[in-house]
Amino acid sequence: MESSLINSGVSNIKIDPKIVVALDFDQLNQAEAFVEKLDPQLCRLKVGKEMFTHFGPSFVKGLVDKNYDVFLDLKFHDIPNTVAKACQAAADLGVWMLNVHASGGPKMMEYARESLEKYAANKPLLIAVTVLTSMDQQQLKAIGIDSTPEQQVLKLAKLTSNCGLDGVVCSAQESSLLKSSISESFKLVTPGIRPEGSAKGDQIRVMTPKQAILAGSDYLVIGRPITQSADPLNTLIEINNSIIL
Numbered sequence: 001m002e003s004s005l006i007n008s009g010v011s012n013i014k015i016d017p018k019i020v021v022a023l024d025f026d027q028l029n030q031a032e033a034f035v036e037k038l039d040p041q042l043c044r045l046k047v048g049k050e051m052f053t054h055f056g057p058s059f060v061k062g063l064v065d066k067n068y069d070v071f072l073d074l075k076f077h078d079i080p081n082t083v084a085k086a087c088q089a090a091a092d093l094g095v096w097m098l099n100v101h102a103s104g105g106p107k108m109m110e111y112a113r114e115s116l117e118k119y120a121a122n123k124p125l126l127i128a129v130t131v132l133t134s135m136d137q138q139q140l141k142a143i144g145i146d147s148t149p150e151q152q153v154l155k156l157a158k159l160t161s162n163c164g165l166d167g168v169v170c171s172a173q174e175s176s177l178l179k180s181s182i183s184e185s186f187k188l189v190t191p192g193i194r195p196e197g198s199a200k201g202d203q204i205r206v207m208t209p210k211q212a213i214l215a216g217s218d219y220l221v222i223g224r225p226i227t228q229s230a231d232p233l234n235t236l237i238e239i240n241n242s243i244i245l
């Protein structure tokens, strides 16, 4: 029994699955069929702007009811009061994690954190997006930022930590720097994960799953390499096996 669990990749991830599968589908039946193939002991799930806009809170609640830890990736960025209320609406869905943009500034992040205090033991993790994994130095320059992605991520991650949030979204390329500059407990959630040989698509600052874990990432957000696989469960199990250190 034990060895079959190990062979299926379940052994080291039952308590704290590291892979967060990004559900980016435009058809509800496709998403539901995909989720049926997975298991909450093998992964967490992320719902982002596409699926939330199509299918709304009931889709998120359905995943929570199936015992999945759900990362609601809506990247709130607005005036502090609006963001605080949106964070509460997300927490009311029972999600495991939610996020705001760090570039919304300290007041916005503090309002967001304070708005979740009333959830006490049921409080979702609150993290902030630093620099999107699809951006490089040229993209930053185009929006008036002269720092390198690494410098900008570090600056925004320190600000996020000072505002008392639980962690950041960054690329795994910045994980080791952030783990050594901020704290071990500050969560690093890293999209832009590409198993060896898979297409980068629009992602720029990428790493393989194993490189990301070795660099200090806490959670790996992976979408297309799993959702577009001919055998998603097997791909997930292979990735889980590749990050057993």
Ligand SMILES: O=c1ccn([C@@H]2O[C@H](COP(=O)(O)O)[C@@H](O)[C@H]2O)c(=O)[nH]1
Pocket: 022, 023, 024, 048, 129, 131, 132, 133, 134, 169, 170, 191, 192, 193, 201, 203, 221, 222, 223, 224, 225
């Ligand atoms: O910096 C960021 C922030 C969020 N994302 C989201 O993660 C997934 C990645 O999907 P892939 O198919 O593995 O590229 C997607 O939902 C993005 O919205 C990100 O990629 N980078």
